[in-house]
Amino acid sequence: MKKSNLVVILFLIAHIGVIFYIYPLKIMSSIGYGHWLPVLITVSFQLVFLFVYLKGLSYFPNQDLISIFSLERKLLARVLMFPFMIYLFNSLLVVTRAYAEIITIIFLQNTPIWAIDLLIIFIAGYIAIKGFNTILYTALAVFFLFIPIIFFAVVTSFQNAQLLNIFPITPENLTFIYNDQFLISFFAVSPFLFLGFIPSRIDYEPKKIMTAAICLSPVYLLSVYVPILTFGPHTASTFLLPFSTTMDTISIRWLVFDRITIFYMLSIVTFSLIFGALLIWMLSLIIHRLYLPSLRKDWTGILIGALAFACGLILQGFDEIDAVYKFDLPLRVYSLACIPVILLIFGLKKGRKRHEQDSI
Amino acid sequence: MNRTPFKSRWYLPIFCLFLLTGCWDNKDINHRVLPLVVGVKKIEDDRYKIILEIPTTNPNGIQTEIVTGTGDTINEAIEQIKTNLESQVDLLHLRLIVLDKEYANSGTEELIEAIMRTREISPKAMVAVCSNDSLEDFFSGVNEKVQTSNISMLDFFDKTAGWTPQIVTANTWEMYRGIHSPTQDVTLPVIDKGKDTTLVYKGSAIFHKGAMKGKITGDDSFLINAYKGNETYGKIEVLNKASVMVVSNRIQNYAEIKGDLPFLTIKMNLNVVVLETVGNPSVNDVKKQLDDLITTRFQNVIQKSQSEQSDTFGFGQHFRSLLPPNQLTTWKTDYYPRLKVKVDVKVDIRNKGNLKSMKGN
Numbered sequence: 001m002k003k004s005n006l007v008v009i010l011f012l013i014a015h016i017g018v019i020f021y022i023y024p025l026k027i028m029s030s031i032g033y034g035h036w037l038p039v040l041i042t043v044s045f046q047l048v049f050l051f052v053y054l055k056g057l058s059y060f061p062n063q064d065l066i067s068i069f070s071l072e073r074k075l076l077a078r079v080l081m082f083p084f085m086i087y088l089f090n091s092l093l094v095v096t097r098a099y100a101e102i103i104t105i106i107f108l109q110n111t112p113i114w115a116i117d118l119l120i121i122f123i124a125g126y127i128a129i130k131g132f133n134t135i136l137y138t139a140l141a142v143f144f145l146f147i148p149i150i151f152f153a154v155v156t157s158f159q160n161a162q163l164l165n166i167f168p169i170t171p172e173n174l175t176f177i178y179n180d181q182f183l184i185s186f187f188a189v190s191p192f193l194f195l196g197f198i199p200s201r202i203d204y205e206p207k208k209i210m211t212a213a214i215c216l217s218p219v220y221l222l223s224v225y226v227p228i229l230t231f232g233p234h235t236a237s238t239f240l241l242p243f244s245t246t247m248d249t250i251s252i253r254w255l256v257f258d259r260i261t262i263f264y265m266l267s268i269v270t271f272s273l274i275f276g277a278l279l280i281w282m283l284s285l286i287i288h289r290l291y292l293p294s295l296r297k298d299w300t301g302i303l304i305g306a307l308a309f310a311c312g313l314i315l316q317g318f319d320e321i322d323a324v325y326k327f328d329l330p331l332r333v334y335s336l337a338c339i340p341v342i343l344l345i346f347g348l349k350k351g352r353k354r355h356e357q358d359s360i
Numbered sequence: 361m362n363r364t365p366f367k368s369r370w371y372l373p374i375f376c377l378f379l380l381t382g383c384w385d386n387k388d389i390n391h392r393v394l395p396l397v398v399g400v401k402k403i404e405d406d407r408y409k410i411i412l413e414i415p416t417t418n419p420n421g422i423q424t425e426i427v428t429g430t431g432d433t434i435n436e437a438i439e440q441i442k443t444n445l446e447s448q449v450d451l452l453h454l455r456l457i458v459l460d461k462e463y464a465n466s467g468t469e470e471l472i473e474a475i476m477r478t479r480e481i482s483p484k485a486m487v488a489v490c491s492n493d494s495l496e497d498f499f500s501g502v503n504e505k506v507q508t509s510n511i512s513m514l515d516f517f518d519k520t521a522g523w524t525p526q527i528v529t530a531n532t533w534e535m536y537r538g539i540h541s542p543t544q545d546v547t548l549p550v551i552d553k554g555k556d557t558t559l560v561y562k563g564s565a566i567f568h569k570g571a572m573k574g575k576i577t578g579d580d581s582f583l584i585n586a587y588k589g590n591e592t593y594g595k596i597e598v599l600n601k602a603s604v605m606v607v608s609n610r611i612q613n614y615a616e617i618k619g620d621l622p623f624l625t626i627k628m629n630l631n632v633v634v635l636e637t638v639g640n641p642s643v644n645d646v647k648k649q650l651d652d653l654i655t656t657r658f659q660n661v662i663q664k665s666q667s668e669q670s671d672t673f674g675f676g677q678h679f680r681s682l683l684p685p686n687q688l689t690t691w692k693t694d695y696y697p698r699l700k701v702k703v704d705v706k707v708d709i710r711n712k713g714n715l716k717s718m719k720g721n
Contacts, residue, residue, distance in 0.1 A: 033685060105479055106479055107479070109479070109480070162677065164677040164678065164680055164681075165677070165680070167680035167681040168680060168681065168683075168685035168688065169681070170685065172685065231533075231537050231540075231541070232537065232540075232541045232543070234540050234541055234542060234689075235536065235537045235540040235541055238540060245476075245483065245533075248482065248483045248484065248533070249483055249484060249531065249533045253520070258482070259482070
């Protein structure tokens with residue numbers, strides 16, 4: 001398969017993994033009914049800033065975010081990338097730790113949390129250390145293995161849907177815009193940032209990425225609306241994992257397995273392993289090239305994994321994971337909105353310079 | 361012959377193989393018991409009593425034993441059973457939760473929430489109310505029957521086994537939805553131990569916010585299944601002049617709010633087959649009788665559930681789009697008791713069996 005298509009698959013997988021896990025919960029705690037409005041805002045936010053990001057990158061063919069920012073002075077890159085790096089690390093911490101917690105809630109009640117956390121970080125770190133190509137090909141394998149399961153899960157999850165539960169359809173109010181929970185939900189958008197780190201030897205077509213992003217928008221909507229159609233907004237908002245609880249209500253007589261939830265949940269966890277691998281890989285790139293060039297790249301990856309594991313041990317439970325999300329808020333705005341805009345400004349400046357040089 | 365050296369990088373994948381065994385907290389199947397039915401009641405001092413029906417295997421087939429535990433919370437009671445039993449109790453395969461009558465009357469919100477909270481019990485487990493005065497008596501009676509006939513109590517509710525259209529069924533998650541949703545409630549089947557059969561169906565119980573409010577008969581419960589679009593094939597209606605079997609039905613709802621009053625028109629299309637006739641009824645007589653019967657039953661159930669503020673049929677669902685959103689939460693207490701329902705039954709006779717016509721036609 002062409003590498004450009006692999007990048008698209010990686011893009012899809014990284015997003016789906018995060019969307020199904022955190023997105024419905026956060027949207028439902030930010031607004032009582034009329035959930036389509038926050039979903040619409042998320043989707044348009046993603047499309048706009050993804051476009052800006054891709055546009056900015058297109059001014060610098062064969063260069064990644066780090067080298068673009070270091071074009072003028074390395075110090076500038078170090079300053080610009082520092083909050084971004086902290087954000088990526090927090091994402092890694094949250095993804096690995098929260099998924100470990102969810103696994104203990106759903107099917108491994110008696111296994112100690114550190115063992116699950118270690119396993120997740122170990123696998124993600126291993127893939128990351130092997131480099132970007134490994135991430136790409138793992139994504140491909142995971143995609144073909146698990147997308148049928150996710151597809152099956154989503155289709156069957158309509159079994160108990162009642163269309164009338166969609167009402168009331170007018171949004172409750174507009175105060176959700178500055179609600180913490182709504183701002184946290186933008187975490188589901190963040191995986192697209194990896195596009196800025198793709199090595200120059202791999203080509204990808206920005207058009208295909210945009211198409212993939214448009215294809216993702218119904219996924220955002222489904223993840224929120226399937227639980228709402230099944231339980232009604234008042235009930236659905238009481239769950240920690242609305243989508244997987246909806247899966248729990250499905251009974252399919254001809255299926256040998258009683259609980260489809262476990263298959264669905266494992267697929268989602270695998271997808272986020274890929275996202276975790278991406279995060280470790282991005283972090284080790286940034287640290288290796290900007291801050292600690294003397295340290296070997298794979299050792300950086302191992303150190304990051306160890307640090308994430310150590311921090312994961314310190315976090316006591318969901319409340320503290322939520323605190324990390326909240327601490328992240330300004331960093332998230334910076335990484336998702338400011339970084340693409342700064343990149344575009346760099347690009348436009350370069351474009352003008354070249355234009356001036358041409359006219360002289 | 362050249363021996364290729366064993367590369368050190370192979371140690372890592374081989375080490376990973378050991379992780380695959382998963383023998384962390386593994387307990388073998390012969391050290392686990394998998395209860396299928398659980399009974400819940402309250403005893404003095406607000407304590408819970410849990411009764412588990414545990415299937416055990418022996419050469420003569422399936423046998424069951426009854427184990428009980430008490431505690432201030434449900435988990436404490438289960439914990440007590442777990443401590444006393446020599447095997448690990450796995451509630452993962454729990455299929456039926458039988459509630460004591462008194463306990464159901466006093467409100468079951470805590471139990472249902474506990475079940476939804478724990479991942480151990482499946483939200484698909486069905487819930488029923490036991491009309492026997494003593495839950496212990498019910499369990500021992502059922503147990504005796506199961507021992508002799510080898511038929512599981514669960515077959516009663518199984519759509520591929522002993523289920524009939526009068527029997528309403530409800531899962532735990534539906535009950536949880538009934539507690540939280542402002543516009544619909546749940547109905548549970550009421551059962552007791554039988555003289556000849558394992559169980560007898562005693563109609564259904566209507567609930568408001570997780571507490572049982574009243575009982576409706578089995579024939580009336582058929583309407584709940586019919587209204588909710590569950591399979592109604594095979595329900596036999598006995599009229600004065602004929603017996604007919606329902607083969608299919610279709611429901612349409614028209615909701616409106618005039619001023620402050622909610623109105624609902626239900627159009628019900630029943631397709632029936634004539635089984636037998638008494639005397640000399642015309643086709644129209646049969647249609648008219650069935651129409652009257654269904655309409656009065658509908659009004660009965662509606663009246664009863666309106667007085668208990670329990671939206672048994674989920675009529676409120678049709679008003680979700682009509683009421684102002686902030687008024688929705690007052691549906692059950694404010695609007696629903698004032699709801700005017702018009703039932704419009706249309707009966708079609710699909711065939712008259714193997715005889716060409718009814719007598720006299």
